Amino acid sequence: MKFDLYIFNSYVPEFDGGGPELYSKWLEQAELAEALGFHCVWLTEHHFGRFGGMMPNPQLIMAALTQRTKRIRLGTAVTLLPLHNPLRIAEDMAMLDIMSNGRIDVGVGRGMDWINYGAFGADKDTAQERLEEAIGVLRDAWTKEDCSWDGRFFQTPGPITVLPRPVQQPHPPIWMTANRDASHFRWIAEHGLDLMTIPWTLPNLDMSRQLIGEYREALRRSGHSGKVLGLFPVYVAESVDRARREVEPHWIHMRRVAAESRGGQGTPEGTYEQLAAQDRAFFGDPEMCREMLGKIRDLELDQLALQFAFGGIPQDRVLDSMRLFMTEVASSY
Numbered sequence: 338m339k340f341d342l343y344i345f346n347s348y349v350p351e352f353d354g355g356g357p358e359l360y361s362k363w364l365e366q367a368e369l370a371e372a373l374g375f376h377c378v379w380l381t382e383h384h385f386g387r388f389g390g391m392m393p394n395p396q397l398i399m400a401a402l403t404q405r406t407k408r409i410r411l412g413t414a415v416t417l418l419p420l421h422n423p424l425r426i427a428e429d430m431a432m433l434d435i436m437s438n439g440r441i442d443v444g445v446g447r448g449m450d451w452i453n454y455g456a457f458g459a460d461k462d463t464a465q466e467r468l469e470e471a472i473g474v475l476r477d478a479w480t481k482e483d484c485s486w487d488g489r490f491f492q493t494p495g496p497i498t499v500l501p502r503p504v505q506q507p508h509p510p511i512w513m514t515a516n517r518d519a520s521h522f523r524w525i526a527e528h529g530l531d532l533m534t535i536p537w538t539l540p541n542l543d544m545s546r547q548l549i550g551e552y553r554e555a556l557r558r559s560g561h562s563g564k565v566l567g568l569f570p571v572y573v574a575e576s577v578d579r580a581r582r583e584v585e586p587h588w589i590h591m592r593r594v595a596a597e598s599r600g601g602q603g604t605p606e607g608t609y610e611q612l613a614a615q616d617r618a619f620f621g622d623p624e625m626c627r628e629m630l631g632k633i634r635d636l637e638l639d640q641l642a643l644q645f646a647f648g649g650i651p652q653d654r655v656l657d658s659m660r661l662f663m664t665e666v667a668s669s670y
Contacts, residue, residue, distance in 0.1 A: 343568055
């Protein structure tokens with residue numbers, strides 16, 4: 338199993354600072370991730386408000402990181418593909434693949450915040466169908482000399498050649514998100530895509546285990562191969578008491594920001610106690626986090642994406658937590 342860094346900001350200005358300070362922190366986290374041996378940095382597209390809205394365009398951060406890193410892969414988790422013309426996304430990602438010398442992964446999804454669709458003039462009711470069609474456009478754009486499309490949502494006036502071509506052949510890996518609907522897990526497998534899922538947002542790991550099993554079984558039936566990435570929050574400190582003392586206030590901030598993004602209508606994210614009791618987060622000292630790593634082993638994840646920064650955790654603590662995880666937890670795997 339490979340270990341990845343996931344950057345998604347639940348923005349708390351009094352702790353995170355303004356845009357320049359926040360972006361500097363993200364770059365520093367990614368550079369440390371490479372030095373520590375993380376496999377990939379994932380960045381997510383969100384719009385508006387404090388729940389992710391400080392990163393409306395991951396490609397811009399990725400472009401900076403192509404010049405600041407040499408080994409670590411860079412990916413979107415996710416690009417909200419139904420909001421965009423997929424040809425433009427194909428161009429952006431091909432350029433990034435060249436600038437990074439073939440280190441780009443493309444994660445796509447429809448997102449869950451329907452305000453994005455209204456603001457950008459997109460139709461939320463057809464978002465899933467638009468997403469599925471757009472994946473085909475991406476593949477054609479990267480692999481066909483003359484690309485033409487006459488679909489329900491995307492059309493070209495005639496054959497076009499999309500440039501530049503990506504370094505990775507036939508194209509950068511495409512990942513797609515699924516979390517609760519078994520049919521989505523099967524669709525991803527049947528179309529030969531890699532799977533992204535978020536086990537910690539479900540009530541227990543058994544649900545994720547069953548859904549990931551649906552994906553792997555569909556892969557087997559369809560003759561495809563595929564990888565599975567699971568996302569979890571993490572905070573590691575020298576002691577259990579210190580971890581809770583340092584992270585719990587920021588987890589509360591994160592939940593408040595999430596609730597704000599939904600107009601105050603519920604917070605699906607669990608409390609610190611719930612996540613710790615239900616094995617849904619890597620919170621605690623290195624020993625507890627090693628135990629948690631053992632508990633998720635039978636999910637058979639190929640990549641574990643870890644969110645170290647949330648709710649305004651100070652940068653020095655984020656970096657210390659990253660170091661402790663890689664030296665005291667991941668090294669035992």
